[in-house]
Amino acid sequence: MMTRLPSDTHEEVWRIEDAETGLKGFIALHSTARGPAAGGLRMRVYDTDDAALADVLNLSRGMSYKNAAADLPLGGGKAVIMGDPATDKTPALLRAMGRAVETLKGRYWTAEDMGMTPADMAEVARETDYVAGRDEGAHASGDPSPVTARGVLGAMKTGAERVFGSADLKGRKVAVQGLGHVGWHLCRMLHDEGAALIVADMDAARANLTARDFDAETAAPDSVHAVEADIFAPCAIGGILNARTIPQIRARMVAGAANNQLATPDDADRLHAGGILYLPDYVANGGGIINAAAEILHIADRNVWVEEKLAALQATMARILARAEAEGTSPAHLADRIVAERMLARAG
Secondary structure: OEEEOOOOOOOEEEEEEEOOOOEEEEEEEEEOOOOOEEOOEEEEOOOOHHHHHHHHHHHHHHHHHHHHHOOOOOEEEEEEEEOOOOOOOOHHHHHHHHHHHHHOOOOEEEOEOOOOOHHHHHHHOOOOOOEOOOOOOOOOOOOOHHHHHHHHHHHHHHHHHHHHOOOOOOOOEEEEEOOOHHHHHHHHHHHHHOOEEEEEOOOHHHHHHHHHHOOOEEOOOOOHHHOOOOEEEEOOOOOOEOOOOHHHOOOOEEOOOOOOOEOOOHHHHHHHHOOOEEOOHHHHOOHHHHHHHHHHOOOOOHHHHHHHHHHHHHHHHHHHHHHHHHHOOOHHHHHHHHHHHHHHHHHO
16 A cells, blocks of 8 residues: 655655555655654645656645744655545545554644545544544644634735835735635635735636625636736645746735745746745745644644744744845745754754
């Protein structure tokens, strides 16, 4: 069922297959220098095995950076299941994935991600204790999406103060790409802040419903990055910021919940050269793993702890933006340096 794959970049990479349930996927542990690897379980359609493997490798590396940015005693890991969550997901398949996680004996903790729900994680948890994001239990953290959205909103306010001279988002036009769990909650919060929304999703019905709920405009998902807006918020899949899309962006700031928004490191420089402030994704979207970490670490007063960690993450973003401006570099490069220092310090 589990086959270990060679890797020069990750501590452990596993191919997961279970013929009886149809399970096919990967688990990647990028680093355990700061603690057990933690990161969500994603289910989506991939064109090839190589595409799924590339995704889990990139995502797990991003989790190492995200956990370090949030100053959590956790390393970075990720798991992906290949398949359509609407048609291929079954309790048996989820339990098979749980058995794979259990095999790693706590070196990897999983949680909800794209294509998964707290109910799905409860099914995974029938076969392993190394699951966060449950609805029930002594330290249950539930759906991380609202907390992730709160972190992104806080990052937006921090960036807006630097770009527009005020953290107030009232009247600011925000283009949101992707209306899944996090994207929808972000739209709700932005609407409450008085922002004007332009929304897009691959599911046109979902986009229209969100537009109705929040008095928003709609745009095509493959062109929403290019609309006239103050802020572009990528909340779907990664790689949206690339050599093709960046010249089309008219927003002055990019801040969203998607992981791995930059297609390549050079794209950070393209944004910087274009006068677009990029808020490093793994700092902006760290709220969800903070929420899950409270469960993993068995934090007693979790609400207070989560609030303190969110405030500290926002302060980290403010320091990154200030230092990047002083050095005349992209915040992405500055964030990478800070996180690398934290990872080395913990490893030493």
